[in-house]
Amino acid sequence: xxxxxxxxxxxxxxxxxxxxxxxxxxxxxxxxxxxxxxxxxxxxxxxxxxxxxxxxxxxxxxxxxxxxxxxxxxxxxxxxxxxxxxxxxxxxxxxxxxxxxxxxxxxxxxxxxxxxxxxxxxxxxxxxxxxxxxxxxxxxxxxxxxxxxxxxxxxxxxxxxxxxxxxxxxxxxxxxxxxxxxxxxxxxxxxxxxxxxxxxxxxxxxxxxxxxxxxxxxxxxxxxxxxxxxxxxxxxxxxxxxxxxxxxxxxxxxxxxxxxxxxxxxxxxxxxxxxxxxxxxxxxxxxxxxxxxxxxxxxxxxxxxxxxxxxxxxxxxxxxxxxxxxxxxxxxxxxxxxxxxxxxxxxxxxxxxxxxxxxxxxxxxxxxxxxxxxxxxxxxxxxxxxxxxxxxxxxxxxxxxxxxxxxxxxx
Amino acid sequence: xxxxxxxxxxxxxxxxxxxxxxxxxxxxxxxxxxxxxxxxxxxxxxxxxxxxxxxxxxxxxxxxxxxxxxxxxxxxxxxxxxxxxxxxxxxxxxxxxxxxxxxxxxxxxxxxxxxxxxxxxxxxxxxxxxxxxxxxxxxxxxxxxxxxxxxxxxxxxxxxxxxxxxxxxxxxxxxxxxxxxxxxxxxxxxxxxxxxxxxxxxxxxxxxxxxxxxxxxxxxxxxxxxxxxxxxxxxxxxxxxxxxxxxxxxxxxxxxxxxxxxxxxxxxxxxxxxxxxxxxxxxxxxxxxxxxxxxxxxxxxxxxxxxxxxxxxxxxxxxxxxxxxxxxxxxxxxxxxxxxxxxxxxxxxxxxxxxxxxxxxxxxxxxxxxxxxxxxxxxxxxxxxxxxxxxxxxxxxxxxxxxxxxxxxxx
Numbered sequence: 164x165x166x167x168x169x170x171x172x173x174x175x176x177x178x179x180x181x182x183x184x185x186x187x188x189x190x191x192x193x194x195x196x197x198x199x200x201x202x203x204x205x206x207x208x209x210x211x212x213x214x215x216x217x218x219x220x221x222x223x224x225x226x227x228x229x230x231x232x233x234x235x236x237x238x239x240x241x242x243x244x245x246x247x248x249x250x251x252x253x254x255x256x257x258x259x260x261x262x263x264x265x266x267x268x269x270x271x272x273x274x275x276x277x278x279x280x281x282x283x284x285x286x287x288x289x290x291x292x293x294x295x296x297x298x299x300x301x302x303x304x305x306x307x308x309x310x311x312x313x314x315x316x317x318x319x320x321x322x323x324x325x326x327x328x329x330x331x332x333x334x335x336x337x338x339x340x341x342x343x344x345x346x347x348x349x350x351x352x353x354x355x356x357x358x359x360x361x362x363x364x365x366x367x368x369x370x371x372x373x374x375x376x377x378x379x380x381x382x383x384x385x386x387x388x389x390x391x392x393x394x395x396x397x398x399x400x401x402x403x404x405x406x407x408x409x410x411x412x413x414x415x416x417x418x419x420x421x422x423x424x425x426x427x428x429x430x431x432x433x434x435x436x437x438x439x440x441x442x443x444x445x446x447x448x449x450x451x452x453x454x455x456x457x458x459x460x461x462x463x464x465x466x467x468x469x470x471x472x473x474x475x476x477x478x479x480x481x482x483x484x485x486x487x488x489x490x491x492x493x494x495x496x497x498x499x500x501x502x503x504x505x506x507x508x509x510x511x512x513x514x515x516x517x518x519x520x521x522x523x524x525x526x527x528x529x530x531x532x533x534x535x536x537x538x539x540x541x542x543x544x545x546x547x548x549x550x551x552x553x554x555x556x557x558x559x560x561x562x563x564x565x566x567x568x569x570x571x572x573x574x
Numbered sequence: 575x576x577x578x579x580x581x582x583x584x585x586x587x588x589x590x591x592x593x594x595x596x597x598x599x600x601x602x603x604x605x606x607x608x609x610x611x612x613x614x615x616x617x618x619x620x621x622x623x624x625x626x627x628x629x630x631x632x633x634x635x636x637x638x639x640x641x642x643x644x645x646x647x648x649x650x651x652x653x654x655x656x657x658x659x660x661x662x663x664x665x666x667x668x669x670x671x672x673x674x675x676x677x678x679x680x681x682x683x684x685x686x687x688x689x690x691x692x693x694x695x696x697x698x699x700x701x702x703x704x705x706x707x708x709x710x711x712x713x714x715x716x717x718x719x720x721x722x723x724x725x726x727x728x729x730x731x732x733x734x735x736x737x738x739x740x741x742x743x744x745x746x747x748x749x750x751x752x753x754x755x756x757x758x759x760x761x762x763x764x765x766x767x768x769x770x771x772x773x774x775x776x777x778x779x780x781x782x783x784x785x786x787x788x789x790x791x792x793x794x795x796x797x798x799x800x801x802x803x804x805x806x807x808x809x810x811x812x813x814x815x816x817x818x819x820x821x822x823x824x825x826x827x828x829x830x831x832x833x834x835x836x837x838x839x840x841x842x843x844x845x846x847x848x849x850x851x852x853x854x855x856x857x858x859x860x861x862x863x864x865x866x867x868x869x870x871x872x873x874x875x876x877x878x879x880x881x882x883x884x885x886x887x888x889x890x891x892x893x894x895x896x897x898x899x900x901x902x903x904x905x906x907x908x909x910x911x912x913x914x915x916x917x918x919x920x921x922x923x924x925x926x927x928x929x930x931x932x933x934x935x936x937x938x939x940x941x942x943x944x945x946x947x948x949x950x951x952x953x954x955x956x957x958x959x960x961x962x963x964x965x966x967x968x969x970x971x972x973x974x975x976x977x978x979x980x981x982x983x984x985x
Binding site: 166167169172173174175177178179180181182183184186187194195196197198199200201202204207208211212215216219220221222223224225226227230231232256262263265266269273274275276277291294295331333334367393394395403407408409410411412418419420421422423424426427428430431432433434435436437438441537538 | 577578580583584585586588589590591592593594595597598605606607608609610611612613615618619622623626627630631632633634635636637638641642643667673674676677680684685686687688702705706742744745778804805806814818819820821822823829830831832833834835837838839841842843844845846847848849852948949
């Protein structure tokens with residue numbers, strides 16, 4: 164008997180079928196994975212033990228004893244953390260805990276976007292946000308960035324242009340604090356400009372702050388949410404970057420009129436309670452000391468990556484030294500096609516993010532790539548970059564061999 | 575400055591805004607909450623400690639070291655459990671761990687359903703499944719049940735009728751093993767009939783087995799998935815009912831060609847890892863002994879509920895003694911409108927599920943209600959049913975007062 168053919172039954176427009184997972188490549192520079200040595204295992208164990216002993220029986224109840232917005236002690240921690248770090252004044256009613264910030268993005272998109280809508284985004288951008296907009300049939304207008312983030316002249320002219328066409332964008336999506344993939348941080352002054360433009364054109368801002376804890380200096384500008392006088396900002400964040408990616412815990416901060424709409428769309432019977440409980444218990448005691456230690460480890464890995472790139476690629480690899488984060492956005496010579504490079508590199512055991520997936524401007528991004536540095540060891544970073552350089556040289560003739568051999572030998 | 579008005583920006587067709595949560599009512603007979611005394615707190619603590627000590631560092635990686643289908647030891651446990659309990663022969667490649675079985679439903683619907691599609695369901699049904707179909711704009715044809723579950727004559731005639739109209743339903747959705755809300759279990763013989771009809775009309779079956787562990791006798795017929803010769807069944811299950819609802823861990827079992835499609839739609843970067851790790855560790859050691867103990871406690875609460883209904887409502891409340899589960903589907907006299915009863919009861923501190931939300935046939939369900947009995951204590955069940963009877967008597971004149979006072983006094 165032949166197997167059942169689901170083919171004619173699938174909905175139209177599905178993504179391509181997934182391939183079977185066969186493990187990570189040896190040199191893995193993709194994905195928001197973090198440093199395994201920085202997972203606070205002992206403290207998470209102690210947190211799990213304490214919170215289960217105290218409140219374990221509440222696991223019998225959907226939403227614990229906290230209702231559908233998420234574990235109350237976690238929301239209480241967030242009220243304090245957001246005030247302290249980002250200047251946000253809010254209450255636990257303004258916070259909705261989500262299953263990672265990806266669910267937060269899906270929920271915000273779910274309440275605001277319909278096919279044919281227009282949104283404004285940073286040109287170089289998180290591939291997961293861009294692919295969601297494509298799937299929703301939404302027109303995403305990508306604005307250029309400089310080393311201070313989204314350019315305000317471009318925002319002003321785009322808003323004016325859209326207005327002249329009678330189009331009100333549904334939101335301005337920005338990652339203002341350690342932008343993905345560029346790593347830029349928008350200054351307080353530029354944030355004020357962005358808010359003024361958003362107010363002028365009556366457009367909300369969707370502020371994705373999921374990397375905002377990972378700043379070498381430990382200092383960040385206030386969140387757009389905190390600076391807004393109009394309550395027109397929806398803010399999202401995550402513990403994936405600051406504690407552990409596999410813990411799927413993110414959050415939305417928004418005025419209650421928005422939370423009420425978003426909550427009505429969250430029909431999942433709550434996000435994972437044990438993760439929320441353990442995180443709240445851990446964070447209340449240790450978050451403030453954990454994050455700086457994590458940042459020191461990440462900064463050290465970034466330096467290894469930048470050194471390795473300089474050593475292996477010389478001037479062929481251009482990048483800014485980012486003020487935080489877990490990734491580096493690299494420009495290679497114009498003749499390099501990073502789509503092809505990614506394919507060839509993977510065959511050699513090196514995974515990289517090819518530029519065009521991380522930008523609305525495929526031409527601009529053709530010779531760019533994103534390298535995530537938090538997960539691989541220092542040694543793996545050095546070896547992986549060397550393999551990548553070999554592949555790139557073989558395929559595209561850059562970097563030239565001689566200079567790099569000399570530099571390598573000098574170490 | 576006035577608050578920003580998101581109103582004109584919301585997508586069309588959103589559900590009504592959520593109200594602020596104000597806590598559970600005193601007598602809470604809604605929601606799939608479980609018995610707090612049955613949460614295996616000490617064993618979950620030990621499981622958390624063991625698995626974090628052994629594998630805690632893998633939390634730095636999305637998907638742990640298991641890839642996107644879920645924590646491998648949990649899928650390995652499921653392979654054994656599904657074989658032992660449900661007769662399912664599958665491999666870990668056939669299993670996708672989800673954030674509760676609600677995400678499983680959303681994913682299966684996501685790959686199969688488009689607006690205007692037709693599906694076949696049991697008439698009395700899980701409100702969450704029905705509301706999802708309504709929101710998707712899918713035509714759900716509800717079939718009557720008898721005390722053996724979905725009626726096969728109705729299935730045969732419906733499939734024939736649809737075929738004559740040129741309509742191929744996207745699936746037959748069934749909860750064959752402790753149906754929600756009726757509690758019925760479809761016999762092995764009737765399962766064979768259902769499979770034969772599904773094969774004859776070339777329609778897949780969507781088997782929702784999320785209550786299947788909760789059977790007083792501990793014995794269940796093989797899953798439709800196990801009995802299918804055509805691989806045309808997609809099976810879902812959950813740990814919400816058997817271990818703890820607030821742990822949001824469910825799963826999909828399907829042929830790889832279906833898993834590949836579903837996995838491509840699961841863009842959440844994995845379900846909560848800590849919950850999966852702790853569950854796998856707990857279940858491998860304790861699931862087989864935990865479930866019978868839980869079932870004994872649930873059966874005792876069901877008996878309290880049935881006794882209380884007999885005492886308070888006499889013959890006015892009709893119900894079958896279900897072979898398992900956490901809910902009772904109750905028929906009141908025809909003049910009772912359970913929509914109104916639910917509203918009045920809530921004002922008196924008693925929450926119930928009004929029938930029409932749990933059925934495609936609003937007239938049939940008008941005088942029916944669902945009572946969940948796993949969460950409230952025996953005392954709360956008795957008191958709550960008494961309050962409910964008072965409200966019902968006041969609003970609808972049933973049950974008559976005298977008989978019940980006598981019965982009550984006799985205790």
